[in-house]
Amino acid sequence: MNRIALVDCNNFFCSCERVFNPALQGKPVVVLSNNDGCIISRSEEAKAIGIPMGAPLHEQQEVIRKHGVHVFSSNYTLYGDMSARVMSILRDEVPAMEVYSIDEAFLQLPNNFSEEHARALRAKILQWTGIPVCIGIGSTKLLAKLANRHAKKNKALTGGVFDLTHYWDPDGIMAETPTDGLWGVGKNLALRLKGMGIKTALDFQHADPAAIRKSMGVVGERLFRELNGIPCLALEEMPPDRKGVMASRSFGSPVESLEELEEALANHVARASEKVRRFGLLVTRMEVFLQTNRFKKDEPQYSPGIGITLDRPTHSTSELMIAARTLLKRIYRPGYLYKKTGIQLVNLVDEDAYQPGLFDTPKSRIDVDKIVDELNRRLGDPKNPVITRASQGTERSASGGSERKAWKMKSERHSPHYTTDWNELPEAKG
Numbered sequence: 001m002n003r004i005a006l007v008d009c010n011n012f013f014c015s016c017e018r019v020f021n022p023a024l025q026g027k028p029v030v031v032l033s034n035n036d037g038c039i040i041s042r043s044e045e046a047k048a049i050g051i052p053m054g055a056p057l058h059e060q061q062e063v064i065r066k067h068g069v070h071v072f073s074s075n076y077t078l079y080g081d082m083s084a085r086v087m088s089i090l091r092d093e094v095p096a097m098e099v100y101s102i103d104e105a106f107l108q109l110p111n112n113f114s115e116e117h118a119r120a121l122r123a124k125i126l127q128w129t130g131i132p133v134c135i136g137i138g139s140t141k142l143l144a145k146l147a148n149r150h151a152k153k154n155k156a157l158t159g160g161v162f163d164l165t166h167y168w169d170p171d172g173i174m175a176e177t178p179t180d181g182l183w184g185v186g187k188n189l190a191l192r193l194k195g196m197g198i199k200t201a202l203d204f205q206h207a208d209p210a211a212i213r214k215s216m217g218v219v220g221e222r223l224f225r226e227l228n229g230i231p232c233l234a235l236e237e238m239p240p241d242r243k244g245v246m247a248s249r250s251f252g253s254p255v256e257s258l259e260e261l262e263e264a265l266a267n268h269v270a271r272a273s274e275k276v277r278r279f280g281l282l283v284t285r286m287e288v289f290l291q292t293n294r295f296k297k298d299e300p301q302y303s304p305g306i307g308i309t310l311d312r313p314t315h316s317t318s319e320l321m322i323a324a325r326t327l328l329k330r331i332y333r334p335g336y337l338y339k340k341t342g343i344q345l346v347n348l349v350d351e352d353a354y355q356p357g358l359f360d361t362p363k364s365r366i367d368v369d370k371i372v373d374e375l376n377r378r379l380g381d382p383k384n385p386v387i388t389r390a391s392q393g394t395e396r397s398a399s400g401g402s403e404r405k406a407w408k409m410k411s412e413r414h415s416p417h418y419t420t421d422w423n424e425l426p427e428a429k430g
Contacts, residue, residue, distance in 0.1 A: 002231055003137060003165055005107040005118065006144040007090060007125075008152065009083075010132045010160075012103035013041035016082045017072050019130035020418045020426050028069040032057055035250050035410045036073055073411040077384060081419045085129050093121055098235040106141055108235055118161045137163040141233045142226035145183035146173070146201065174202035184223055192216065201227060242279055247272040248342025252410040254293070255338045261290070262325055266391040268343045269324050273317040274373055276345060282313035282354055284347040286320065288327040293339040304331040313349055317369050320345070321391060384417065 009015060013031040018024045028045035032038065039055050049067050051060055057071070064071060083102045090097055096108040118135045125133050134155070136148025143164055150173055151162035164170055180190035182201055196215060198204050205227045213221045222232045247268035255261055265288065276283055289305035306327050314320065324343055376385040416424035 001165060002139050003109040003113065004139070004141055004144040004231075004235075005094075005109055005113075005135055005137045006100075006141070006148040007086075007105050007107060007121075007133050007135050008148050009086060009103035010134060010152070011041060011043050012083075012131070013072075013074070013079055014043040014046075015131050016075070016079050017070075017415055018043075019082070020415070024070055028067055029072070030060075030064075030069055031072045031074060032413070033074060035252060036412060040074070071413050073414040075415050075417070077417050077420055078415065082129060082131060086125055086131055086133070089125055089128060090121075096235055106144065106235055109137065115161060115163045115166070118163070119159065122160055132160070134158075134160045135162075137161075137165055139165055139229045140226040140231045141235075142183050142223065143229065146177060146181075149177070149181060171202055174205055175200055177201040179204055182223070182227070184219075189216070189220075242281065242348055244344055244346040244348060245272045245275050246342065246344045247275075248289075248340060250340045251338070252408050255341075256334070256336065258329070258332050258334075261328060261332065261338060261341055263391065263393040265324055265328055265341050265343060266321050266389065266393075268341070269321045270317055270385070270389065270392055272343055272345050273315055273320050273369070274376075276315045276348065277370060277373060280351045281348040282315050282351050283310065283320065283345040284313045284349060285309045285345075286323055286327070287344040287346065288324055288331070289342055289344075290328075290331055290338055291340040292336050296337075299337055300335070302333060302336045304333075306331050309347075313354055315351070315369070317372075317389070321389070325391075379422075384421070 014029040017029060017031065024043075026045065027043070028049060028051075029043040030039045030046050030051060031041040033040045036057060039051060039053065039057060039060065042051055042053065046069060049063060049069075051063060051069070060069075063069065079102060086103075087097075087099055087105060090105050090107060094107040094113075095110060098106040100106055115137070118137065122133055122135055125131060134148055134151040136144050136146065136151050138144035138147045147162045147164040150164070151158045151160055154162075164173065167173065178190070178200055179185050179193045179198060180187060182204070185193070192215065193199070193204065196207070196211065198207055204224065207224065209221065209224055212224045216223075225232050249264075249268070251264070255264065273283075285307060287305060287307035289303070291303040292299065292301050294301060294303070308323060308327060310319075310323065320343075328341070372385075372387050375387055379386040416426075418424060418426050
């Protein structure tokens with residue numbers, strides 16, 4: 001029998017914060033989105049006191065104060081590193097896996113992989129990383145998702161592991177799962193199924209396949225087959241080819257001057273070009289945009305965009321910065337309060353497959369950008385590089401003190417980079 005497992009980290013961002021701050025165990029914890037705007041991760045304790053997912057922070061201040069909720073800004077550097085550690089453990093345990101998201105992975109299980117093995121794997125991840133996970137096992141990816149849902153919702157009974165392939169009453173699980181609880185079934189699809197008299201996963205499983213195909217097309221038929229144990233969604237061991245890379249962040253405060261916009265854009269270009277190089281790609285087209293705050297109706301609005309096809313594909317940070325600055329100057333207009341700027345690198349081509357033109361300038365044997373990338377990986381991380389270009393600005397003011405730029409994101413509750421910065425390693429005191 002084909003068996004797939006879905007490993008899902010519990011309340012991942014909050015769990016990462018707890019690993020290095022044990023005092024948070026058993027306490028309500030939430031993590032915020034960029035610019036400390038909305039709540040994007042909640043501990044079980046935070047869910048229990050009624051804090052909804054995606055709620056704006058300012059609307060939850062009374063609940064936070066009343067219950068002593070611990071609030072953190074997003075620390076994606078930490079979360080990314082902890083994710084890599086979890087995925088590394090999983091990769092050593094199975095013949096094939098698909099990293100589905102920062103906190104989820106599908107595993108192709110060997111024939112001798114039992115529920116006891118799953119529990120041992122769960123314990124190993126917790127011991128080695130401090131991250132609690134739930135594991136669901138099914139004969140398809142959809143059924144593995146369903147099993148994981150049951151493992152997570154009934155943790156006291158399942159111990160965080162549930163194998164649907166060996167469960168004595170799979171129909172009971174199906175009957176208690178609404179269609180909108182199935183992976184791939186969104187709100188609109190659930191309403192369409194309800195109109196066909198299909199309200200639960202069991203209803204869906206026993207539906208007329210011809211009616212499903214007629215009403216929902218190939219997507220619906222694929223879900224139907226997966227629900228009936230017929231694999232239609234293969235593991236994607238290699239991530240699909242990237243068609244584009246985007247770098248953009250809302251500013252912590254409105255920005256008006258061209259100089260500050262250029263500095264913000266230079267940082268976006270540096271981050272995007274590093275990612276392009278990491279995937280062995282070259283950029284053939286660049287797009288730059290500006291945005292004012294569309295929610296402030298009393299302020300003048302202006303949100304232009306512009307693009308250019310490059311003379312020759314490149315992944316050079318310097319070349320891309322020059323092009324981006326030129327495009328920004330063409331669309332910038334004074335007198336507006338800008339909320340965001342960003343860059344999109346599109347029409348990417350494989351670096352090894354690209355055939356240069358007859359009159360292209362030969363590339364130097366020394367790739368300075370890749371050397372800088374490697375140094376930043378060793379000394380820090382790409383999101384908080386140690387080596388930057390002058391156009392990206394500095395944290396120092398004219399008086400020599402630290403200065404927060406207006407275009408920097410608000411991140412007032414940021415935890416340390418415990419695992420990626422030598423200066424912020426956790427300290428053990430005896």
